[in-house]
Amino acid sequence: MAETEKLANLSTGQTAVIVTLPQGVPSLTRLREMGVLPGTRIQLIRRAPLGDPIEIGVRGSLLSLRLQEAELIDVRPEP
């Protein structure tokens, strides 16, 4: 079983499955409502030209979030 990694540390183009999002963090509740949940498959599409924020693909949509939030999310990278 692959080890978990912070979402912020994925490399460009890499896909991963979300393992945990801390509960009860208001800034993450909206992200959940937009479909970023434990078990969801996501892809790190790219980083912004200045490195932050990052763009992820989730359930067919493209979302941008800051590293500050991405640091809180644990993912399991897919081979």
Added chain:
Amino acid sequence: MPMEDSLPNRRTRRTYALVGNPNCGKTTLFNALTGLKQKIGNYPGVTVERKEGECTSPRGERMSLIDLPGAYSLNARSPDEAVLRDVLLGRRLDTPQPDRVICVLDASNLERNLYLATQILQLGLPTILALNMVDVAEEKGIKIDVAALEERLGCPVIPMQASIKQGLVQLKFAMDKDPMPLAKPIDLPLSRAMSNALETGHQTLVDGGLVSPSASPFESLYLLSEHDPGHHGIPSGHWPILQKARTHLEAEVSAWEDQLVSARYDWIHENCQAIIQRPGTAQASMTDRLDRVLLHPLWGWATVLAIMATLFYLIFSIADGPMTWIDNAFGAAAAAVQEAMPDGDLRNLVTDGIIAGVGGVVIFLPQILILFFFIGLMEDTGYMARVAFIMDRLMSKVGLNGKSFLPLLSSYACAVPGVMATRTIDSAKDRLITILVIPLASCSARLPVYLLMIATMVPSDQIAVTTKVGLMVGMYLLGTFGAFVFAWLFNRGLMKGDHSPMILELPSYKVPSLRGIVLQLWERTRLFIRRAGTIILGISILLWAAASYPKSDSDDPSVQLSQSFAGQIGKITEPLIAPLGYDWKMGIGLLASFAAREVFVSTMSIVYSVEENEDDITPLRDRLLAEKKPDGSPRYTPLVCLSLMVFYVFAMQCMSTLAIVKRETNSWKWPLFQLGYMTAVAYLTALLVYQTGSALGF
């Protein structure tokens, strides 16, 4: 067995509410349904755009349509989402509860769109699901079994492509259906503890009078889960009860909101996974291909720069012609009045007060229109979100987010469209801070002042052009620096602890609808003229009166001005502005340019009795250079000119901006605060420049 609704009162016109996620094509659909028959305004008490229109059904029945703000969830996080919730629940006094709902879904992103849709369906209003952008879904290789979706949810599902009006007829037929099948109940997989806790929460709100005893438990749910920093739609007296109910709920079920989100996505997955088929390997869509260039570390920057350069080129080149026409038209109008009316105060009021005052504002309309057009184009194509993505890191350094970039940039041409463009900023705090610092960007109205002052400061034509350009660039940099410093300061001072994450959707690119953009352009312009018009007119008349009364016996306008209230105010305030290096004549200029900054130049022409000539400031410059202090030394030393320019960089001298900020923040508090802090900063920096310069012997 689907339930059916009945319409109790047949005489009243049926009202449909249009709802959906941002970027699902809701506004395109609204425009397609209503055509030009729409009314745009504001919901009273909040700066949320209110759009209403009407359309005729195939049966010839007239129906009203309300375009509600785009939202991801009924758990409100912004005033927009609070308005959506309150209109759908019938909680707003100004808007009766709609009879039916059209929920627009982005077919290429169905699971997430169903999140809001299932929330809406649970409210129990008869609802049609408009499955929009089926072409984009097809391009991505997504297949949706519409019949199965309809069967599972129980309500009509109409596949469509609103941008080319495909499916519009079918939608209108569905809207005409009477009675309309109601959606089947949606039972989220909730734990017993959660169900009980929500029941208790509902009871607490009923007992507290927040919701009526007959209200649906969902009304309580969406009040309990609201996170709008301003708590719009909830009277402040109810907050303690709401807080109590929340604390109780949290104690019963920890992270209950997160659990509810998961339960809803579980339900969607459980019930819809067989209906939505995704391709095994995602195909690169048009959006992917475009983003590879437009968000490229190098080409991304190049594109942003190229687009901004084009924008400013257009503003300063194309707008020039129409601005001259407007100027001539107002001049001709004033001349015509001059002819037609007998000499007297009334004539002067009309020509010098009303026509000149309003003309001074209307002259910026071409710039404002071009900016609105560009902003609309960037919003409509989806590029706006990309600019925010690229710029976010930079803007976050001063506590703002990427969406503040474009409004701020627009303000280098004119602050009015900049302030209006802040509506795209979701975070209330970021939006307010952006509005507060926008007028610090050196707008085009400051240009004539800078040009006159630089010409006076460096009069010799021999001096290298680079010095003059350098001074000009310095003023722009100073304003920009000020905007960033104050954004940073306000971010620490205002609404502390309101951390809103910058979660931004990058929508699929689409071909812009020119009709939609022009429609929006027209509405925004009309709104500006109508709302700001009265304030601008009022201040124009006031300033005219200050310069015209009391009357002097002299025919010389310069003598008249010096004896007027404006002249007297200038003289009275002279001790106040003397430390900045100014005399009372400059004081008159400062006062008069409160209407609009460029008025400074024409006022100084009157003060010094110089024939006004827009194309050549040399006579005025020479007159300023000849002006002497009582001791015989020159009045307009380079240091005084610099002090004046610095004052103009920071001072809030624009009644249009104040009027528009009042409208966009819904109170006089913020425009007055802006006026106060900017005037103080202008005074202090000009003081610092003059005193330091004097001490150094300049």
